[in-house]
Amino acid sequence: MRTLLKGVPHALAQPVCDALLGEGIESRVVRPFTSFAGYGPTPPAEIVILNDDETTRALSVAAECVLALASQPAAEAEIDxxxxxxxxxxxxxxxxxxxxxxxxxxxxxxxxxxxxxxxxxxxxxxxxxxxxxxxxxxxxxxGESPTLMHATVKCVHCGYELEGLARRGICPECGKDYDKAVCVLHPYLAAEFKK
Known part of the structure; x- marks a missing residue:
């Protein structure tokens, strides 16, 4: 068993785990016990995978899922x-x-x-x-709360804001390759996966 992602917000943890399970990767959401009867804010979770051999594929699936969620507009908003x-x-x-x-x-x-x-x-x-x-x-x-779509996506190498740029490309600030899926997923990666 291996921790794939740490500190994942509650709204993101279960969809990522579901995407992993949908691809045949056995995974679970692990949440700490925080308070009696579940009152209070939901703490960040960890996503663990049961088969260490599927780590690379699991990271890829998780990144695609996070990017897909980031690409979705607010649920109530209509796109004109x-x-x-x-x-x-x-x-x-x-x-x-x-x-x-x-x-x-x-x-x-x-x-x-x-x-x-x-x-x-x-x-x-x-x-x-x-x-x-x-x-x-x-x-x-x-009056809606912000979604991942409205979050600022930054280059993991230099912190440059990639707003308005294509999903994959070369960062205009540092000249290194970026993929917005990795940029969005980067804050939640377990330490052993961060570059």
Whole structure:
């Protein structure tokens, strides 16, 4: 048994564990006993995996899950793609043609090549979740609590804010490769996995 992640917030621990179990990786959420009858704030948890041989794959699955959760807007907020900047374009994965995501109907964008794609998925994959912030209600006006989407993602090497940059790339500050999945997961990694 090995501790994979430490200090994981309650709202993140169970979805990550579920993703690991969904991939066939035996894992458990471990929470400390804090108070009688469970009153008080929920303390951070640890995620442990039962088979040490699956550590690398488990880290990869956990990173993808955390990034997927970070990419999700607030549950109540509706995404209005017409609020995107007019210059924002996404490339059709089938033919690389530039598409205007503001023209999506029911969240689907059609290309002249005949391919149909989920507009939100294309935007997040090509421009990062930050590109959708202008499409949702502001958190202040809706009274909702912030989600991981609104958290600042920083380069693990130098701390540069990667807001507005693609999911993977080279940090403009330090010149090292980054992956937002790793950047989001980095604070929770057990010490032996941090680089």
């Amino acid at each position: 793609l017409s609020k995107l900047p007019p210059a924002l374009r996404v490339a059709c994965p089938a033919c690389e043609r530039a598409l205007d995501p503001r023209l999506a109907q029911d969240g689907t964008i059609a290309c002249a090549c005949g391919a149909r794609h989920d507009a939100i998925e294309l935007i997040v994959n090509q421009h990062g979740p930050e590109a959708l912030e202008s499409c949702t209600e502001s958190l202040e006006s809706s």
